[in-house]
Amino acid sequence: MRKFLKWFFIILTLVLLGVLIALSFYIGSIYTNALKTDIDKAKLQAPFTTIQIYNKNNLPIKEENTINENYAEISTLSDQTINAFVSIEDKEFYNHHGVNYKRIAKAMLNNILAGKFKEGASTITQQLIKNSHLSSKKTFERKITEIALSQKLEKQFSKQEILEQYLNIIYFGNNCYGIEDASQYYFSKSASELNLEESALLAGLIKSPSKYSPVKNPENAKSRRNLVLSEMEKDGKISAEECLIAKSKPLQLNISTKHKNKLNSYSQASIDEAEEILQIPAQQIALQGYKIYTYQDTEIQNDLEKAIENTSLNSNYASIVIDNKSHSIVAYNGNGNYKILETKRQPGSCIKPILVYAPALNEDIIYPCTQILDEKTDIAGFNPKNVGNVYHGYVSARESLSKSINIPAVKILSYVGIDKAKKYAEDLGIEFVEQDEGYCLALGGMTYGTNIKQLAGAYSTFACNGKYSQPKFISFIADKNGKIVYINKPQEEQVLREDACYLLTDMLKTSAQSGTGKKLSQLNTEIASKTGTVGKSNSKQNLDAWNISYTPEYTCGVWLGNLDNSPIDYTGGNQPTQIVKDFFEKHKTNQLFEKPSSIVEKRIDMTELEENHRIVLANEYMPERYTKTELFSVFNLPKLYSDKFATIKTPTIKSKVEDDEAIITFIANDYLTYQIYDNKKLIKEISNKNGEQTITIPIEKEKQSFKLKTFYTLSPELENEQEISFVKSNKNQIYNNKKWYI
Numbered sequence: 001m002r003k004f005l006k007w008f009f010i011i012l013t014l015v016l017l018g019v020l021i022a023l024s025f026y027i028g029s030i031y032t033n034a035l036k037t038d039i040d041k042a043k044l045q046a047p048f049t050t051i052q053i054y055n056k057n058n059l060p061i062k063e064e065n066t067i068n069e070n071y072a073e074i075s076t077l078s079d080q081t082i083n084a085f086v087s088i089e090d091k092e093f094y095n096h097h098g099v100n101y102k103r104i105a106k107a108m109l110n111n112i113l114a115g116k117f118k119e120g121a122s123t124i125t126q127q128l129i130k131n132s133h134l135s136s137k138k139t140f141e142r143k144i145t146e147i148a149l150s151q152k153l154e155k156q157f158s159k160q161e162i163l164e165q166y167l168n169i170i171y172f173g174n175n176c177y178g179i180e181d182a183s184q185y186y187f188s189k190s191a192s193e194l195n196l197e198e199s200a201l202l203a204g205l206i207k208s209p210s211k212y213s214p215v216k217n218p219e220n221a222k223s224r225r226n227l228v229l230s231e232m233e234k235d236g237k238i239s240a241e242e243c244l245i246a247k248s249k250p251l252q253l254n255i256s257t258k259h260k261n262k263l264n265s266y267s268q269a270s271i272d273e274a275e276e277i278l279q280i281p282a283q284q285i286a287l288q289g290y291k292i293y294t295y296q297d298t299e300i301q302n303d304l305e306k307a308i309e310n311t312s313l314n315s316n317y318a319s320i321v322i323d324n325k326s327h328s329i330v331a332y333n334g335n336g337n338y339k340i341l342e343t344k345r346q347p348g349s350c351i352k353p354i355l356v357y358a359p360a361l362n363e364d365i366i367y368p369c370t371q372i373l374d375e376k377t378d379i380a381g382f383n384p385k386n387v388g389n390v391y392h393g394y395v396s397a398r399e400s401l402s403k404s405i406n407i408p409a410v411k412i413l414s415y416v417g418i419d420k421a422k423k424y425a426e427d428l429g430i431e432f433v434e435q436d437e438g439y440c441l442a443l444g445g446m447t448y449g450t451n452i453k454q455l456a457g458a459y460s461t462f463a464c465n466g467k468y469s470q471p472k473f474i475s476f477i478a479d480k481n482g483k484i485v486y487i488n489k490p491q492e493e494q495v496l497r498e499d500a501c502y503l504l505t506d507m508l509k510t511s512a513q514s515g516t517g518k519k520l521s522q523l524n525t526e527i528a529s530k531t532g533t534v535g536k537s538n539s540k541q542n543l544d545a546w547n548i549s550y551t552p553e554y555t556c557g558v559w560l561g562n563l564d565n566s567p568i569d570y571t572g573g574n575q576p577t578q579i580v581k582d583f584f585e586k587h588k589t590n591q592l593f594e595k596p597s598s599i600v601e602k603r604i605d606m607t608e609l610e611e612n613h614r615i616v617l618a619n620e621y622m623p624e625r626y627t628k629t630e631l632f633s634v635f636n637l638p639k640l641y642s643d644k645f646a647t648i649k650t651p652t653i654k655s656k657v658e659d660d661e662a663i664i665t666f667i668a669n670d671y672l673t674y675q676i677y678d679n680k681k682l683i684k685e686i687s688n689k690n691g692e693q694t695i696t697i698p699i700e701k702e703k704q705s706f707k708l709k710t711f712y713t714l715s716p717e718l719e720n721e722q723e724i725s726f727v728k729s730n731k732n733q734i735y736n737n738k739k740w741y742i
Contacts, residue, residue, distance in 0.1 A: 357412065361503050367630065
């Protein structure tokens with residue numbers, strides 16, 4: 001046994017030694033090859049450059065696509081500004097030779113203890129190399145290459161040159177590359193004029209421009225700024241008093257409006273998408289000469305912009321057009337001081353088709369004609385309200401969606417189940433966070449919300465027979481030599497049945513004809529629509545107004561609101577719908593929504609619907625007057641047939657004698673005729689009446705009988721009779737039987 005263990009450990013040691021030697025050779029070869037790579041000085045200089053972007057006809061898009069418009073020489077920056085970046089990003093910057101091995105070892109240990117990649121250990125030099133020469137992919141090979149090139153860079157440039165190049169190439173969010181662009185954007189001033197707290201804010205921002213955005217996440221930004229100030233105090237760069245004073249100051253932004261349209265242009269959205277595809281920042285896309293070929297249709301883009309211009313707006317906005325068949329974004333524009341597609345907004349009632357009605361139809365829970373009681377309600381402690389606290393009694397699912405009534409939407413969500421409904425919405429491209437729970441989701445009550453690209457992409461699925469694919473700006477990307485490095489190949493996923501989509505579309509067509517989107521009824525084209533309005537809590541002021549509409553060809557979405565959450569005067573059914581209408585005026589279609597073979601028309605018994613709120617198929621004998629033709633999926637047909645006009649039921653009679661008068665009470669239906677006979681003499685007829693009816697007849701004899709004849713008004717051959725007898729008496733007597741004797 002001892003001999004076995006001895007050889008086992010010898011072999012294990014040799015294997016581990018072999019692995020280490022092989023790994024050393026592998027690392028060494030990567031490192032050696034990296035050292036042979038020339039450092040491109042042009043990429044380090046952060047030059048003013050432009051990304052080439054083309055429309056669907058391969059013609060240049062005439063929008064501003066510049067990178068690094070401004071450059072800050074390090075000699076113009078204050079010591080406080082420089083120290084802020086060094087203290088938070090690389091304390092040993094002036095002492096190492098490109099790599100801080102102690103910091104790497106510490107970070108590795110912390111990551112092992114945490115069980116995940118929690119800390120990085122890149123120096124300022126490494127960050128400069130990564131942002132100028134390498135991709136953002138987290139691979140072992142890239143990290144070794146980064147280390148080798150960083151050490152090489154340190155031999156060719158001084159610390160001041162490296163720091164200057166770093167500060168002019170690093171990304172600060174909102175299309176700001178370099179400290180000068182960032183200072184101009186966030187504070188409308190030159191980087192040379194930054195004070196202590198502003199410098200600390202920018203230094204803290206670069207770790208995660210989205211998470212620490214002072215515009216979108218001010219609390220995160222302030223906390224990060226204060227951490228930078230604490231580190232500066234630790235390093236002896238500022239005094240305790242300076243640190244305390246700077247921490248006490250609020251964030252004081254002065255956002256530049258110079259590029260608010262550029263930030264929300266079709267070109268910028270395409271660049272952002274290219275960054276995700278290529279895993280390199282926009283600066284490298286420009287420097288390496290990549291060419292971006294998009295789906296933009298110039299005519300549609302111009303028509304969308306004109307539709308916006310035709311409506312007088314005093315708010316931020318975003319609009320988008322998706323080609324349904326190709327899942328491509330053919331037009332987009334917006335207006336705001338930061339990127340609207342990176343911003344979450346509450347969707348309001350525009351979420352209802354995605355989260356409530358589509359899942360309910362697909363799960364065979366409702367028909368378009370299903371009746372839901374619109375009333376004050378409490379569901380798991382949630383008390384939803386309708387607009388104006390108006391309640392409508394029983395309404396159909398079609399009406400509740402087209403008129404955007406809240407209570408039925410919440411009830412239907414409870415039938416589907418929150419988790420199942422969210423899964424459908426996620427499969428349609430809507431993102432949720434863990435806190436997104438509760439029935440308020442039916443009304444668009446999300447923690448953060450969604451954006452117009454996600455909403456329009458989900459609606460486009462309804463026009464594509466339930467097939468979802470994330471909509472894209474980019475068709476393909478080529479390198480500087482014309483070699484194609486990326487082609488968009490949409491991957492469709494069947495999220496909903498085509499019959500469920502057709503039924504939902506038909507319901508949303510009602511919204512466009514007579515519901516909240518009725519402005520679109522003037523278009524005289526096949527169009528489905530949904531509006532949404534988000535109000536400020538405990539206030540009559542609105543924050544967001546939406547319209548998402550689609551034809552068989554295109555989906556068009558419009559959002560109006562203010563990114564600073566100041567109120568707007570708009571509702572979804574007004575300005576956004578008008579913009580959509582103006583756009584589709586130029587893009588009407590003769591196409592009809594394709595009706596699947598799984599959709600059938602069936603007559604239902606309207607009397608049963610009105611009386612008992614049940615969906616029952618009409619029988620062949622039922623006159624047209626009492627039926628209505630509705631759409632159904634063959635997978636979800638009503639199982640019951642009405643027996644009305646095939647048989648006739650005897651009404652339940654309540655009768656009594658009072659003051660020598662016979663009093664007869666019963667519930668009437670308007671499709672029946674009721675006749676009271678004394679012998680063969682007709683003394684009373686009731687027709688076209690609904691509800692409780694009371695007939696009073698004098699009793700002339702000591703004992704007297706009457707006949708109640710009941711028949712279908714339109715089918716008098718179907719009838720029944722019942723005899724009701726009375727005894728003249730001074731004593732009041734009540735009889736509840738159809739026939740009785742004394």
